[in-house]
Amino acid sequence: MAPTLKEILRPAMPPRLELSGITKRFPGVVANDGVGFSVAAGEIHALLGENGAGKSTLVKIIYGVQQADEGELRWNGAPVSIESPRAARRLGIAMVFQHFSLFEAMTVLENIALGMDDPPPQRELEAAVRAVLDTYDLGLDPHRDVFTLSVGERQRIEIVRALLQNPKLLIMDEPTSVLTPQEVEQLFATLRRIAAEGCSILYISHKLGEIQALCESATILRGGKVVATCDPRSETARSMAEMMIGGSLKDVARRDGAPVGPVRLAVDGLSAPGEPPFGTTLKDVGFSVRGGEIFGIAGVAGNGQNELLLALSGERLEEVTGDIRIDETCVCGLGVSARRRRGLAAVPEERNGHAAVPALSLSENAILSARTRKRLAAGGLLRLGAAKAYASGVIEAFSVRATGAAAKARSLSGGNLQKFVMGREILQDPAVLVVSQPTWGVDAGAAGFIRQAMLDLAARGAAIVVISQDLDELFELADRIAVINDGHLSPARPLAEVTVDEIGLLMGGIHGAAPRPATSERAA
């Protein structure tokens, strides 16, 4: 490939941002240990690493949210100290956060004004915002309330907010984890344009395919240290993943063409009201899952996934209409415990506070969901010995890294707690398992383990429903797939017959930016 003008000019200029020897310690852990790398002007640079590798801390240091204990930051060749986000913005550093720093009950314009140090009067600001929206082809209404927007639209607010400052370095923290494939494409087009205009981009992600598509160089972190730098375009996703985890990657063993049994879960005409304050109403959802089958439900967060899980698990009973059958017995109107007794286990998206009580020990958390099927609370009294044995069994079988059954749930990392929660349900041998976002925010090693455990459970004859917005995950696991959009569920299709693009189109946005799934006509 012939060098572009940009690449020829690069060596003459000092890097836009250069880090050397950055060290940051927290009580009991070194988050960054002598980290150094540099980003040139107009370069799209990836920062790769597992959860806990120190990416977020490093970014917070660059953006002035935290201060490094040791090390030096150079900006255009000159040493700088960045004491606050305001100081970072003055240098020309802008950031788009992973968890958006947006205010739900305020308008797009108010949110943008809040993100600026000296916003002009509202009318001028609105004109400036509209100019940026036009220049970069971003669709967004400045006067909409944020809570009515899809995640992709929310991210555009952050991007506009950042671009209004004419940044020299734009930091993107895990920007695509919540976007549909089409939204990702659009984002990448925008980012390439911004970079072409000379702005450097620091792109944090663990999605290797995207990094290969977008970035020109990558720094890989593991355990707070830089373990490699590479050109993602000349690496494979697998080789970068192995650098990230520092070992070889295990393949998930698929069982294609496995025999499927009778229908174990049948849902028909299920409707439920949206959870306040911003929920989506579930409208006439119907599907069925056979034993040995994994049924995938794709969708952008906030399209009724939460409501569906609560209606299936039995947590929400009021105003829920429709038919839910487990092994051909109707369980409508039955509560969570009664459904568990009939073999329905559910794992909600939120690990801390919904699937597990953070302040309780693992064995106490085991009692909470396994008390009926494993008789851990016979006659109203806790059987602590049995609970401890069960929790220890889960810890061992799912290689949960914890100090033991007495460890508090909140002391576990996200991936380990998720392994425990999944193990707690799977070892009860449920007839039907409903899981929402099983590997959300979980590192690659644990995610592979959890997926394998679900495949094994299906092989033993259980029916599994996986609700996820991670399409890679669904295409790896599911036998059939459907899309939930604005509370409607599209007809299910065998995995072999659909492409990622089709599913992505069906996912659309919160308010049906894309064509509606066919079921919406039935509901209307």
Place this chain on the structure above:
Amino acid sequence: MSAMLLISVVMGIAGAATPILIAALGELVVEKSGVLNLGVEGMMLIGAVTAFAVSVHTGSPALGCLAAMLAAALSSLIFAVLTLTLTANQVATGLALTIFGTGVSALAGAPYVGITTTRLGSIFPQALAEDPWLRVLFGHSPLVYLGLILTFGVWWFLARTRTGLVLRAVGEGDEAAHSIGYPVLKIRYLAILFGGAMAGLGGSYFSLVLTPMWAERLTAGRGWIAIALVVFASWRPAWVLAGAYLFGAVITLELQSKAAGFNAFAPEFLSSLPYLATIVVLAVISAGRRSAKTRAPACLGRPFRASA
């Protein structure tokens, strides 16, 4: 005769509504910043006794009002240090502030029981203020007009100024506001101090306008009504105004019916009516599906630690 009665009813309504209105507007700003201060009743009592004492010693009720604001703001500073800097539980600390305010006002007020002071005078010429007809416009205490101006001022501040926007942002998402770089704790400190000053000013109305004298527990639970008003008014200043005047109306009705010798109900029932009616009416109005603009600030009552 009936026209005269009507005028005195209007005067009564404004009088009963104003202290609640002023205290509630202060609490509204506090809650919009994400802090729940249940110490309003205590701060009002501290304001009432301070206003009275300063007025007795200096002979100036206006100075009394200022001192009341200062004293109540100081007491709210205790609350702010405990809940913001030391991240103590806001509900418990607020209740403690009310108990403290009740006790300390009774102690400090003991020497003043049974004496009177000058009423806070009118700002209009006597001819207007005491005219039997025009007094319905000009005869109110200055604090009544101030309450109306404050209602507009608080609305304007929250809806139209940059500082107000930042204050709402801090109440809507403290972590987000912090990550953008706003000083969450500083803004909450200032909001709490403002809330304290307003509670104190509302309290001074009892001892300098309604009855120019001091008695223990003079505010009779109006601080709690102010807190309830903020919630049922869905954190909107205009609704706080409406709620406060509704409360004032029912209280005036009760007093007038007592004065007219209406005794079909037990007096205790009549005395509870204003509280009951206000809460029922506001609860009914604000019930049902709420939009995002009228729900509680997302961080209300949640302690904030500037963390990683």
